[in-house]
Amino acid sequence: MNRTTLVxxxxxxxxxxxxxxxxxxxxxxxxxxxxxxxxxITFATGLTTLRLLTLSLAITPLRQLFPRLSWLIKFRRLLGLFAFFYATLHLMTWVALYTAFDVNAMNSDIVKRRFITVGVLAWLLLFPLTATSTNWAIRKLGGKRWNRLHKLVYFAAVCSIVHYWWQVKTGVLTPLPMTVVLTVLLAARPVLAVWKRRRVAVAAA
Amino acid sequence: MLIGKPSDLPSSAITSKDQYLNRRRFLRGAAAAGAAALGASRVADILSPRTAARAGTKLQTVKSPLTTTGEQLTSYDDITHYNNFYEFGVDKGDPVKNAGILPTRPWTVRVEGLVKQPKTFDIETLLKLRPLEDRIYRHRCVEAWSMVIPWVGYSLSEFIGQCEPLSKAKYVQFLSYYDKHVEKWTNESSIFWPYTEGLRMDEAMNPLALLTFGLYGEVLPNQDGAPVRIVVPWKYGFKSAKSIVAVRFLEKQPPTTWSQQNAQEYGFYSNVNPSVDHPRWSQKTERRIGQPFYAQRRMTLMFNGYADQVAGLYKGMDLRANY
Structure with a gap:
């Protein structure tokens, strides 16, 4: 890909x-x-977070399946950071418009309401990923450790989708399509790993 | 701007033969219509015009002392475009699009159960049974949003008097219209149809409980429960059953729709109570519909602000256990 197209x-x-x-x-x-x-506002920021998380998780399996798309890696950090940006807006919506910055109200929400507990957990999981998103941090941590740390995104994605399900009314099925896509993307990782190992084994034999 | 969305304009302003022939008058007409469209609706409405027509028909009404004062009314637009009426779809914008199909005439209400004599009331009879009153009530949904609605109707107790219930009757049950060929959206949720709600007899006899036929001085639009519904302003909105076809008098507490769906989240009483939370969210505060995002939040009042009138009904009861 040339520079102009990339820009x-x-x-x-x-x-x-x-x-x-x-x-x-x-x-x-x-x-x-x-x-x-x-x-x-709550719905739009939450939904955008989930969409961006899903897109950022699609890049690795797509690159493995289609080596010609390997340039997609140049977009992963951007999507991930924007996911965190919307997650933060979503969190701030709750802090400002639901609890009115009342720390006691926040605490009791986190303790009593499981959809909030798991939502806050998702944000906390995304935070270290954002903090270590710079080239400097990658160099400092070393690729291996950085990769291991960034596996937290899988847990963040699972927490986010559970947060969505726990928040809708009993019997409402709106989170289903997103759940299917995320499940496929998460399942693709072990499947593709096995596939890759086999190919390597065949090539070596 | 005018060319973009002609549906905002009255068609007469565009197609009248006079205006077609007379350019001067055409321009004047279009300008007036444009000004009317701009004046009448917010920017959002011009960008995405709302299509449903008003139910329109004016009702003859009288003033009522049982009206809430000092609150800004929620707009007609919001009251008629933000509805929970799952027979017509689970999305709040669905009922306004789908409820037009509900046949509101002819309409009868059956009275059955523990009464001197079962009977059937025609909607026209019900409309004339008592003078229709304008009553402004706060409306608090269990989902923690609220409105202020100018309803039209008369006390349910007046109607119950006409039903002649027996003294054994301790509860009254309401059944909503149900025809799955008309209400094609009922399988979007796992609710048992028809929708049904109920009150204890003394609750139903409280003068605040309203048999409701209209809002904003006009006949109820279908999505708001036409042609006749119940409004119980001190309880969460789902207690106020819409589009009533039958009223039953019973000795035992009847099953009610949301309680059947999830008894832990929705009880039979469901009085508005800021100190008893819904298991999944707080009921301490609410969001007033139609306000800007920074001005929506307000404190929820005990019995939705009607404690003076209704608290006596629950004397000695544990409202935490009887949520």
Whole structure:
């Protein structure tokens, strides 16, 4: 891939990643987020987090399946950081609009409400990944350790989808499509690892 | 801007032959219609116009002392576009799109169970049974959002008087309209249909419990429970059954829809109570619909602010156990 294409694609990715927050800001300013703006903000930031997490988790299996797409790696950090950005907005929505910055209310929510417990846990799992996302951090940690640390993203993804299910009303099935996609992406990793080992073994024989 | 969304404009302003022939008048008409569209709706409505028409028909009403004052009314638009009416889809925007199919005429309400004589009331009879009153009530959903709604109706107790229940009757049950060929969305959730709700007799006889036929001085739109529904303002919204076809008087507490669905989350009483949380979220505060995001949050009041009128009904009861 040449430099111009890469710059163009990166620009488009930035625009796509910023579009949801731009839409929310516009809606907040014009008060056009519908009858229940708090719920609209909560849902939009949460859903965007899950979508970006899913996209960032799709890159590794796609590269293994299609070596010609190996350049996708250049986008993984960007997607991951934007996922954390929306996760933080989502968390702040709860802190500001649901608990009104009341520490006691936050504590009792975390203790009493399992969907909040698991949601906060997901954010806490993403935080060290964001903190170690710079080239300097990768060098400092060393590739192996960095990779091991960043496996936390799988747990964060699982926590996020569980958070989604625990929050919807009994019998509502809206989180299902996202759950299927994430399950496939997570399952693809061991499957592809076995596949790769076999290929290597065949090549060696 | 005018060209983009003609559906916002009254068609008469565009297609009238006069205007077609007379350019000056056409321009004047279009300008007026544009101004009306801008004045009447918010930017959001112009961007995505809401299609459903008002139920429209005005109702003759009288004032009522049992009306809540000092609260800003939720807009007609929000009251009619943000509905939980699972027979017409589980999304809040679904009922306004789908409920048009509900046949509200002819309509009858059967009265059965422990009554002197079972009978059937025609909707036109019910409308004339008592003078219709304008009553503004707060409406608090169990999902922690709230509205302020100007309903039209009369006390349920007036209707119950006409039903002549026997003294054995301790509970009253309401059954909502159900026809799966009309309400094609009922399999979007695992609810047992028809939707049913109930009250203890003394609750039903409290003058605040309203047999409701309209809102904003007009006939109820279908998505709000046309042509007749119950409104119990001190309880969570799901207790106020919509589109009633039968009223039963019973000796024992009847099963109710959401309690059947999940008894731990939704009890029979379901009085608005900020100190008893829903297992999954807090009921201490609520979000007022139609306000900007930074101004939505407010404290939830005991019995939704109607404690003076209804607290006596629950004297000596453990409201934590009887949630």
């Amino acid at each position: 163009l694609l990166k620009t488009l990715t930035w625009i796509a990643c910023l579009a949801p927050v731009a839409w929310l800001v516009y809606g907040a300013v014009t008060n056009s987020l519908g009858p229940d703006p708090t719920a609209a």
